[in-house]
Amino acid sequence: MEHVVPARIHQLRTIDPGEIRLVQLALPEEIEIAGKLYVIQDTMRPGTAFLAKPWGARTGKYRRRMYTRSNSACNAPRLLETLINHTHQDHADTSAWWQSEMANDWFEKEKTVDVRINLDQAERVAMVYENTMVCKPANLRLEDDGKWEEMQMVCVAFGTGITPFLSYVQYMAAKDFGQQGVRHGVRLTLVASVRHAGQLMLHEELLSLEKQFPQHFRYQPVLTRSWPDAWGYLKGRIVRVERGKSGGDHIDITPLQSLVPDLSQSHLRMCGNVMACRQLTLGLEQSGIIPLTVRAESW
Ligand SMILES: Cc1cc2nc3c(=O)[nH]c(=O)nc-3n(C[C@H](O)[C@H](O)[C@H](O)COP(=O)(O)OP(=O)(O)OC[C@H]3O[C@@H](n4cnc5c(N)ncnc54)[C@H](O)[C@@H]3O)c2cc1C
Numbered sequence: 001m002e003h004v005v006p007a008r009i010h011q012l013r014t015i016d017p018g019e020i021r022l023v024q025l026a027l028p029e030e031i032e033i034a035g036k037l038y039v040i041q042d043t044m045r046p047g048t049a050f051l052a053k054p055w056g057a058r059t060g061k062y063r064r065r066m067y068t069r070s071n072s073a074c075n076a077p078r079l080l081e082t083l084i085n086h087t088h089q090d091h092a093d094t095s096a097w098w099q100s101e102m103a104n105d106w107f108e109k110e111k112t113v114d115v116r117i118n119l120d121q122a123e124r125v126a127m128v129y130e131n132t133m134v135c136k137p138a139n140l141r142l143e144d145d146g147k148w149e150e151m152q153m154v155c156v157a158f159g160t161g162i163t164p165f166l167s168y169v170q171y172m173a174a175k176d177f178g179q180q181g182v183r184h185g186v187r188l189t190l191v192a193s194v195r196h197a198g199q200l201m202l203h204e205e206l207l208s209l210e211k212q213f214p215q216h217f218r219y220q221p222v223l224t225r226s227w228p229d230a231w232g233y234l235k236g237r238i239v240r241v242e243r244g245k246s247g248g249d250h251i252d253i254t255p256l257q258s259l260v261p262d263l264s265q266s267h268l269r270m271c272g273n274v275m276a277c278r279q280l281t282l283g284l285e286q287s288g289i290i291p292l293t294v295r296a297e298s299w
Pocket of ligand 1: 049095
């Protein structure tokens, strides 16, 4: 049997009107189920997703949807944050609702959205459900402690695909990016590609983390469609598709390589829409570049 806990919409912040919103769902400290009290434990690993049941604007009923967490359980326990974009697909349902006036109304009235939990009957503990408990090439659950600290990572985010990596960097920052004694700690470059400056997510926070931890964290925001005059970072797409006359596409990844020339010595992580991730993968293949490991998640 599946169990849920009602989570209050704690924050609903518009990043790009009608397109992207930052959502925070606050879980209570405990929950009573069938006459028994359970303490809610939040041990979600960075890079994993929780399951919530928001309203569907198209279908007019509650739907089950996964959302990758963008903050970290270690510094915000029981406050599940994510970034949700309107997909603009014909069948868009909950993604349209999150951008709606009705969602604003729910937020103002402190309404709740159910979030899935797993019960440990013996310990009387309810744990926030995570979409995966093991690291695989097709998910972005962060490697175990003791492992990520040794890695050089390049994380490429398309749009709201930045969510798992925001969780990574907050978790890593809380652990001093893994430096301890003689251990140097992780080196992570985050390449975050969005259409215009209004879509940049937690931009100021990321700039300040980069300043605070320059040996460990590099932030490279990219604007693909329009940019301010003074934009000092990359402009245009990080992977460019050149249509071949005979049908096959050539994917040019030199813009990405200009930001991260050492891809073959890095562990590559990517997140975002299926097409963008596929193009980047194909571009790497065509260029003969083989990163140390590649893991990707697309929705
Ligand atoms: C692990 C994971 C993590 C995710 N993390 C995030 C995140 O952090 N942020 C985010 O914005 N999104 C995330 N998503 C995607 C999110 O769960 C939703 O799928 C997305 O927001 C779109 O929701 P939607 O209800 O608008 O439409 P969909 O979920 O795309 O579908 C709506 C409904 O329409 C049905 N349907 C599908 N195709 C068609 C069709 N062609 N015609 C008619 N009906 C169709 C579907 O079965 C579904 O019932 C994640 C998904 C996964 C699996």
